[in-house]
Amino acid sequence: MTLLLSNEDVETALQMPACLEAMEIAYRDLGLKQGANGLRSEVLTPTDRDDALYSLLTMSGVVPRFEIGAVRITSDILTWPVSSLGPRRVKVPAAPDNRYVGLVLLFSTRTGEPLAIYPDGVVQRLRVGAISGLAAKYLARSDANDVALLGAGWQAGGQALAICAVRNIKRIRCFSPNRERREAFANEMSGRLGVEILPVATAREAVSEADVVMCATNSLEPILSKEWLERGMHVSSLSRLELDPNIAAAADVVFTHVREADGKVIRTAGADLARDAEQRKNALSSAIGQHTRPELSDLLLGRSPGRGTDRDITLFLNYSGLGYQFAAAGHVIYTKARELGLGRELDTNLYTSAVPS
Numbered sequence: 001m002t003l004l005l006s007n008e009d010v011e012t013a014l015q016m017p018a019c020l021e022a023m024e025i026a027y028r029d030l031g032l033k034q035g036a037n038g039l040r041s042e043v044l045t046p047t048d049r050d051d052a053l054y055s056l057l058t059m060s061g062v063v064p065r066f067e068i069g070a071v072r073i074t075s076d077i078l079t080w081p082v083s084s085l086g087p088r089r090v091k092v093p094a095a096p097d098n099r100y101v102g103l104v105l106l107f108s109t110r111t112g113e114p115l116a117i118y119p120d121g122v123v124q125r126l127r128v129g130a131i132s133g134l135a136a137k138y139l140a141r142s143d144a145n146d147v148a149l150l151g152a153g154w155q156a157g158g159q160a161l162a163i164c165a166v167r168n169i170k171r172i173r174c175f176s177p178n179r180e181r182r183e184a185f186a187n188e189m190s191g192r193l194g195v196e197i198l199p200v201a202t203a204r205e206a207v208s209e210a211d212v213v214m215c216a217t218n219s220l221e222p223i224l225s226k227e228w229l230e231r232g233m234h235v236s237s238l239s240r241l242e243l244d245p246n247i248a249a250a251a252d253v254v255f256t257h258v259r260e261a262d263g264k265v266i267r268t269a270g271a272d273l274a275r276d277a278e279q280r281k282n283a284l285s286s287a288i289g290q291h292t293r294p295e296l297s298d299l300l301l302g303r304s305p306g307r308g309t310d311r312d313i314t315l316f317l318n319y320s321g322l323g324y325q326f327a328a329a330g331h332v333i334y335t336k337a338r339e340l341g342l343g344r345e346l347d348t349n350l351y352t353s354a355v356p357s
Helices: 007-013 016-031 121-139 154-166 179-193 203-207 246-250 272-287 296-300 324-340
Strands: 002-004 041-046 052-063 068-079 090-092 102-108 114-119 146-150 171-175 196-200 212-215 234-237 253-256 265-267 314-317 344-346
Touching: 002 324, 007 114, 007 121, 007 324, 016 121, 016 154, 016 296, 016 324, 052 324, 068 324, 102 121, 102 324, 114 121, 114 324, 121 154, 121 234, 121 253, 121 296, 121 314, 121 324, 146 154, 146 203, 154 171, 154 179, 154 212, 171 179, 171 203, 179 196, 246 314, 253 296
Parallel strands: 002 114, 041 265, 146 171, 146 212, 171 196, 212 234, 234 314, 253 314
Antiparallel strands: 002 344, 041 052, 052 068, 068 090, 068 102, 102 114
């Protein structure tokens, strides 16, 4: 039988500590070429809105140790609104009832059968957060307890969950240009984490005297200045354009998630809205030498040295998401969901065939 799970089921099944553990195992395997990641492919076309594009994205990966293969599919309406901090890339919940569309399909590497189907919303946040958390586990100072969080959206919550899972965090200062959003984020996440979270009015105020700086925005302009860096900081970034490229030169130790590009990106007529951002991302990757930096797997396997002293500034570039992450997280989700009896059972024969494909 195939499991059909909701976001709520996934949230019950996948806790950050277990996600971190699975990712660490999987990334060690990836570094030893015992795991496989597929290409990321995105098709962008016009939609019925002049200010938007339709995006169909797929990514996949297999973790043989866990006997899991995964495919993630998103079907999105993308816009590029301008805020006080410049343009941002924003997904619009345009599906019925103002909802987003993203699915994860899990498969067995023993039989090929579909094991589970579920939305990507919760696992998307936790898999990104876990990668930043793994880097912080090995790069942040062991006594780090004060965090600056630049961003107050869905991904920022995953970053907060991850850093609190790998360090004894006492305080998080959160900045967003939207006052209501940063205050709501602080109220929600402080209750969830049991950590003091202070909403602040400027990014500079958040970063001052922080041990860890986590950038989690959808800004297409730099939001962290090199001049704000202090000795001993650990910095992480989720989006290439939110980072001042001079920060990489100022850091003593720099790791990237993966050196490889995002994979094949297909664009059709009407995709001019995204072209500028893509060109700027590529230029920044070149400026910071992303494709020459050691990878997360190199850090976990001890192939490249991490922090040398408590005064080092360390930087982690959490770019180029992998379908492989969904297979690693999917192992935890499927195992725990079966253990807890979560979700609905579907007849697997509905999704298999008596004739070869």
